[in-house]
Amino acid sequence: MxxxxxxxxxxxxxxxxxxxxxxxxxxxxxxxxxxxxxATPSLYKHVRNLAELRELLSVRITDKITDELAQAVLGRSxxxxxxxxxxxxxxxxxxxxxxxxxVIQQPHPGMRAPGERLMDIMLAALRGYGLEGSxxxxxxxCLRATAxxxxxxxxxxxxxxxxxxxxxxxxxxxxVVAGLTTPx
Amino acid sequence: MxxxxxxxxxxxxxxxxxxxxxxxxxxxxxxxxxxxxxATPSLYKHVRNLAELRELLSVRITDKITDELAQAVLGRSxxxxxxxxxxxxxxxxxxxxxxxxxVIQQPHPGMRAPGERLMDIMLAALRGYGLEGSxxxxxxxCLRATAxxxxxxxxxxxxxxxxxxxxxxxxxxxxVVAGLTTPx
DNA sequence: ACCCATTGGCTAAAGGGTTTAGCTTTAGGG
DNA sequence: CCCTAAAGCTAAACCCTTTAGCCAATGGGT
Numbered sequence: 001m002x003x004x005x006x007x008x009x010x011x012x013x014x015x016x017x018x019x020x021x022x023x024x025x026x027x028x029x030x031x032x033x034x035x036x037x038x039a040t041p042s043l044y045k046h047v048r049n050l051a052e053l054r055e056l057l058s059v060r061i062t063d064k065i066t067d068e069l070a071q072a073v074l075g076r077s078x079x080x081x082x083x084x085x086x087x088x089x090x091x092x093x094x095x096x097x098x099x100x101x102x103v104i105q106q107p108h109p110g111m112r113a114p115g116e117r118l119m120d121i122m123l124a125a126l127r128g129y130g131l132e133g134s135x136x137x138x139x140x141x142c143l144r145a146t147a148x149x150x151x152x153x154x155x156x157x158x159x160x161x162x163x164x165x166x167x168x169x170x171x172x173x174x175x176v177v178a179g180l181t182t183p184x
Numbered sequence: 185m186x187x188x189x190x191x192x193x194x195x196x197x198x199x200x201x202x203x204x205x206x207x208x209x210x211x212x213x214x215x216x217x218x219x220x221x222x223a224t225p226s227l228y229k230h231v232r233n234l235a236e237l238r239e240l241l242s243v244r245i246t247d248k249i250t251d252e253l254a255q256a257v258l259g260r261s262x263x264x265x266x267x268x269x270x271x272x273x274x275x276x277x278x279x280x281x282x283x284x285x286x287v288i289q290q291p292h293p294g295m296r297a298p299g300e301r302l303m304d305i306m307l308a309a310l311r312g313y314g315l316e317g318s319x320x321x322x323x324x325x326c327l328r329a330t331a332x333x334x335x336x337x338x339x340x341x342x343x344x345x346x347x348x349x350x351x352x353x354x355x356x357x358x359x360v361v362a363g364l365t366t367p368x
Numbered sequence: 369a370c371c372c373a374t375t376g377g378c379t380a381a382a383g384g385g386t387t388t389a390g391c392t393t394t395a396g397g398g
Numbered sequence: 399c400c401c402t403a404a405a406g407c408t409a410a411a412c413c414c415t416t417t418a419g420c421c422a423a424t425g426g427g428t
Contacts, residue, residue: 004424006376030414041416042377050415105340138352141343142334142359149333150326156289159325168322175326175363179355182362188395188405214385225387226406234386 062114077128097155246298261312281339
């Protein structure tokens with residue numbers, strides 16, 4: 001076997017750096033090859049094409065977020081678990097806004113497993129509310145929609161006044177738990 | 185003055201068609217020129233570049249959404265207004281998923297006015313709750329985050345089981361109004 | 369120690385999209 | 399009737415992606 005300087009994982013690593021530094025637009029195979037010290041076509045030995053690279057990035061990032069959410073939920077239940085999960089979600093986004101903006105929501109085959117893993121964590125966080133069957137699904141979807149919606153807007157600078165965002169997010173968390181605990 | 189077959193507005197019209205039919209990816213100046221029956225560089229007589237075209241599209245779409253939300257909120261207040269606003273939001277997205285996925289959230293200068301107009305409608309819908317100052321801002325942001333979050337996920341096919349989405353959205357609406365009416 | 373198959377890298381080149389430069393044509397006003 | 403401004407055109411540069419085909423290094427088997 002030849003010099004294994006690069007590998008699919010290493011390529012994704014470099015791609016993450018590029019995105020962190022210059023945003024999703026900056027992820028081109030040219031720039032990536034330059035960063036790797038390699039000619040552009042060489043990248044095709046490790047990655048099928050640009051679309052696949054984006055997918056690998058999405059998987060990597062989604063997995064990382066899921067890990068952090070799982071960590072945050074550990075040992076908590078009900079309102080506390082939901083609050084911790086949402087806080088961890090936003091913490092990731094504010095730490096890596098470009099990365100978050102990079103993850104694709106389209107239902108690519110490679111994103112199925114990470115998506116389900118994320119869903120499972122949310123269902124686990126909601127376990128204490130005793131929701132059954134599709135009620136749990138609806139609740140998890142709402143949790144995801146709220147956290148994701150706020151995250152997207154914050155990551156892309158969609159909010160005008162940054163000094164109050166913590167308070168806005170507090171209200172959002174209260175909304176979610178109120179919706180989960182209010183009877184009907 | 186010469187043959188005014190095209191105009192900035194007409195170009196945006198055609199761009200909307202292209203996006204509706206083939207998704208945001210399909211919006212290229214080449215495809216647009218072909219659709220307009222014109223050589224690609226001719227488009228630069230009406231639009232500064234691709235970035236500006238995208239911005240004009242975002243403005244057009246955001247304005248249209250705002251109009252529909254305003255219409256929906258008319259004559260309603262409190263929970264009813266919020267529910268109608270959120271329903272109208274989702275109705276637009278399901279009617280034109282590709283368009284919605286096209287609107288940029290980055291704070292471009294041209295998007296300021298449409299963004300503020302949208303915000304004003306949301307504040308109007310929330311007026312009945314008697315929120316003062318920054319409390320109203322926080323509530324409007326949460327309303328936006330929830331509606332937008334659900335919309336993005338639905339528009340990009342991020343949810344797995346489409347038959348239950350109405351029920352999920354009902355819960356989301358209940359969450360928002362519960363968060364607005366729950367004291368603390 | 370040597371061979372050689374596999375693998376990772378390279379150059380060349382095609383193909384498509386954006387954008388600029390500069391020319392030509394048309395339509396409307398004086 | 400002309401002439402200017404707007405709208406179109408072609409040519410061409412530039413960048414990015416992707417394919418094709420070649421070269422070199424590495425390490426396992428003999």
